[in-house]
Amino acid sequence: MALNRSRVDVLCVPQDIDLSPASDSWDDALVRWSADGLVCADRPTAQFIGGGAKGIRLDHPTGRVVYGNQLGGFHVTCPSCGAGLARAFASAMEASRQDTRSSPVATVRCPRCDTATPLPEVDARPPIQIGRCAVVFVDVGGVELTDRGREAVEELLGPFAVIFRRTS
Numbered sequence: 001m002a003l004n005r006s007r008v009d010v011l012c013v014p015q016d017i018d019l020s021p022a023s024d025s026w027d028d029a030l031v032r033w034s035a036d037g038l039v040c041a042d043r044p045t046a047q048f049i050g051g052g053a054k055g056i057r058l059d060h061p062t063g064r065v066v067y068g069n070q071l072g073g074f075h076v077t078c079p080s081c082g083a084g085l086a087r088a089f090a091s092a093m094e095a096s097r098q099d100t101r102s103s104p105v106a107t108v109r110c111p112r113c114d115t116a117t118p119l120p121e122v123d124a125r126p127p128i129q130i131g132r133c134a135v136v137f138v139d140v141g142g143v144e145l146t147d148r149g150r151e152a153v154e155e156l157l158g159p160f161a162v163i164f165r166r167t168s
């Protein structure tokens with residue numbers, strides 16, 4: 001992970017792919033985290049994430065997006081036969097960007113074995129998570145959230161996945 005000039009962001013993405021916290025609950029969380037020593041001068045401290053980070057923000061795109069690695073990308077494969085699903089995955093994602101909880105779950109159909117896999121259940125290496133929001137730890141010193149850090153994020157997002165994003 002120590003490539004020259006690359007940095008690592010740690011993203012906490014809700015397991016609920018349609019969850020998006022209200023902006024005032026994010027502001028409240030920042031105030032609480034500052035009071036608790038998890039954030040100091042807008043930077044997460046080592047009490048939040050090992051080694052601290054250069055910044056923290058809530059990403060909230062207008063629709064569902066794929067959170068995953070950027071530098072070097074990621075590979076999506078069929079959980080049934082292992083075939084590559086890059087193209088089918090991309091079009092299923094595009095088609096369901098504006099879906100909501102009430103939409104039928106979008107599936108990805110494997111071009112080799114014809115298995116239809118629900119979009120969030122395709123295999124991905126390194127792991128990805130589809131979502132409408134993420135708590136982003138920018139340019140981290142280490143990648144492990146502390147126990148207190150995990151609890152703090154879970155209070156805001158509910159159960160969440162941790163995604164590493166290496167960027168240039």
Ligand SMILES: [Zn+2]
Binds near residue numbers: 082083110112
């Ligand atoms: Zn397949």
